Amino acid sequence: MEHPQVDLDHLRDLMNLMEQFDFDELEVRDDAKRLHLVRRPRNQPQQMAPAVVVPGMVGAAAPIAAAAAGEPGAEALPADVEVITSPMVGTFYSASSPDASPFVSDGEEVKEEQVLCIIEAMKVMNEIKAECTGTVLKVLVANGEAVEYGEPLFHIRRDS
Amino acid sequence: MTELLDQGAFLAARAWCAEAPVEVHEELPSTNDRLAQLAEEGAPEGTLVVAGSQTAGRGRHGRSWSSPEGGLYFSFLLRPDEAMLRRLAPTLVGGLAVCQALDGFTPEETRPQLKWPNDVLLDGRKVAGVLGEMTRGSDGYRLVLGLGINLAAVEFPDDVSEIATSVAATGACPEPTAFLAAFFESFTGLYRSVERGGGALILAQASARMPSLGKPIRLHLANESVTGIFSGLSATGGLVLESEDGTQRNVHLAGEVEAVRPR
Numbered sequence: 001m002e003h004p005q006v007d008l009d010h011l012r013d014l015m016n017l018m019e020q021f022d023f024d025e026l027e028v029r030d031d032a033k034r035l036h037l038v039r040r041p042r043n044q045p046q047q048m049a050p051a052v053v054v055p056g057m058v059g060a061a062a063p064i065a066a067a068a069a070g071e072p073g074a075e076a077l078p079a080d081v082e083v084i085t086s087p088m089v090g091t092f093y094s095a096s097s098p099d100a101s102p103f104v105s106d107g108e109e110v111k112e113e114q115v116l117c118i119i120e121a122m123k124v125m126n127e128i129k130a131e132c133t134g135t136v137l138k139v140l141v142a143n144g145e146a147v148e149y150g151e152p153l154f155h156i157r158r159d160s
Numbered sequence: 161m162t163e164l165l166d167q168g169a170f171l172a173a174r175a176w177c178a179e180a181p182v183e184v185h186e187e188l189p190s191t192n193d194r195l196a197q198l199a200e201e202g203a204p205e206g207t208l209v210v211a212g213s214q215t216a217g218r219g220r221h222g223r224s225w226s227s228p229e230g231g232l233y234f235s236f237l238l239r240p241d242e243a244m245l246r247r248l249a250p251t252l253v254g255g256l257a258v259c260q261a262l263d264g265f266t267p268e269e270t271r272p273q274l275k276w277p278n279d280v281l282l283d284g285r286k287v288a289g290v291l292g293e294m295t296r297g298s299d300g301y302r303l304v305l306g307l308g309i310n311l312a313a314v315e316f317p318d319d320v321s322e323i324a325t326s327v328a329a330t331g332a333c334p335e336p337t338a339f340l341a342a343f344f345e346s347f348t349g350l351y352r353s354v355e356r357g358g359g360a361l362i363l364a365q366a367s368a369r370m371p372s373l374g375k376p377i378r379l380h381l382a383n384e385s386v387t388g389i390f391s392g393l394s395a396t397g398g399l400v401l402e403s404e405d406g407t408q409r410n411v412h413l414a415g416e417v418e419a420v421r422p423r
Contacts, residue, residue: 091382091414097222121413122249122277122397123220124292124303144382 038150077155082132084154086147090121094143102143104154108136116154119147134158166337170210173341176348177206180237185209189216191235192293192306199237199302207237210340217308219291226320230312230328232336238303238351245301248359251278252397253350254290254305256366260350261342262287265332274369276390276399276417280309285325311339363393372419376404380416387420 018026018039026037077083086092094102094117103115110116110130119126137155141147167184174182181203188194188211195209211234214227227233238250255278262272266282273281280288288309295302310326312333327334334342350362367373370390377390379401391402391409398411 089413093382100222120220122292123251123290123414124249124294125220126294129295146381 036148038148078157080158080160081137082134082156082158083152084116084128084131084156086119086149086151086153087128088119088121088126089148090119090126090146092141092143092145092147092153093118093120093125094139094141102139104136104139106136106138110134110136110156117141128153130156132156132158169337170208170340173337174206174208174344176344177204180204180206180208182208183210185211187211187213187215188233190214190218190306191233192218192291192304195235195237195304195306196293196295196302199304200297202299203237205237205239208234209236210234210336214308218306219289225289225291225308226317226324227308228314228316230314230326231308231310232339233306233308234340235304235306238305239299240301240303242301244355246396247357248354248362248395249277249292249397250303250305250351250354251290251292252366253354253362254278254292254307254347255280255288256362256369257343257347257350258288258290258307258309259369260346261339262327264342265334265339266327266330267332270330272369273371274366276370276372276393277397282325282327282330285323286320287325287327307343309339311336359395363395363397366397367393372417376420377401378418378420379412380418381412381414386410386412390417 014026014028014035014037017023018037024039028035094104096103096118103117104110110133112130112133114130115127116130116136117128119128134156137157139154140152147153167182170184171182181198183194183198185194188209191209191211191214193216195203195207198207198209210232211227213229213231214225214233217225217227217233219225240250255274258280259272259274262280262282266272270282272287275281275286278290279286288307291306293304293306310324311328313326313328316324327339353359353362372390373392375390376387378385378387379399386401388401388403390399392400394400394411396413398413399415399417400409400411402409
């Protein structure tokens with residue numbers, strides 16, 4: 001298999017392939033390089049997405065767009081469970097400061113617009129809010145972990 | 161501090177988004193919080209909140225930001241669209257704009273420098289900090305950019321007296337409005353340039369002010385520390401950390417840089 005080069009032609013080819021075969025996610029790696037592409041529907045926003053400029057950059061290489069909701073390989077979730085995904089690459093914080101209690105915990109009820117977590121990128125603290133009123137079934141990420149685009153953060157059961 | 165309280169002077173100094181309101185307070189808990197409230201009420205881009213001191217100024221992770229009198233504390237509102245959010249981070253642009261504004265006041269031998277991503281240093285000590293707070297509302301993204309700069313001689317609390325400094329310590333003492341005018345002149349030019357896709361040039365300007373670039377560093381992340389060579393900046397301003405054997409590069413968007421001696 002050809003190794004990934006972070007050059008625009010190669011990226012364009014890979015993106016076209018993903019489009020053509022309707023792949024949501026694609027990863028190509030060798031010892032030194034890892035290229036991870038994730039696709040998601042156009043109507044979902046993303047923030048602070050770093051474009052690729054560093055030649056041969058690994059790690060946060062080539063994020064194109066965040067994935068649609070859904071954890072790859074996870075069992076299907078009930079229809080009333082929403083997956084809150086990260087709209088950006090950054091560091092996940094479950095609380096406003098290291099000493100504060102978490103914004104939300106498993107089993108906690110949340111209201112629409114309630115702050116669920118903060119994701120930091122480039123000294124911008126981004127508040128991620130609940131999009132519906134419901135119950136947090138699971139917080140999927142630990143405090144201080146790095147998150148990628150589209151990475152599932154919370155499972156929330158919508159109130160009917 | 162009469163000048164500080166002259167709202168007209170601040171209106172004139174901003175020279176950006178002329179229709180947006182300016183609020184000047186002698187003291188506020190936090191200019192970021194006040195502006196977030198105004199943003200929620202629909203304040204336009206460029207809205208500016210200034211305070212002579214803050215009683216609950218914030219840094220990263222709820223750390224307090226010492227905000228005594230003699231400093232200048234202000235927050236202004238950006239309403240970036242999604243394309244803008246994928247470009248060079250406005251916090252880094254803000255840090256660079258502080259440096260450029262200070263160039264006009266500080267002695268030539270005291271060139272303001274940047275500690276990634278946006279702390280401003282004079283003679284190796286922190287003189288200004290930038291903190292962005294963003295939310296998404298029905299009206300789109302609201303990005304509150306808060307800056308604190310120690311202009312006049314200030315008495316620092318013991319825990320920061322070794323690592324903090326003021327512009328006055330260099331012998332310069334710009335009036336708050338004069339500094340603000342220089343800052344917005346610089347920031348407006350840089351931000352418009354980012355909008356037009358000119359981020360690469362600004363990255364080069366920022367890089368030139370980062371003394372630890374190209375050197376070994378320790379980057380303190382939330383739960384661990386990593387070491388390597390600070391080899392460059394990504395397009396959004398992320399820190400590119402290269403392993404010492406050169407085989408791996410990772411881009412970091414958060415963390416605290418500490419210089420380490422080369423082995």
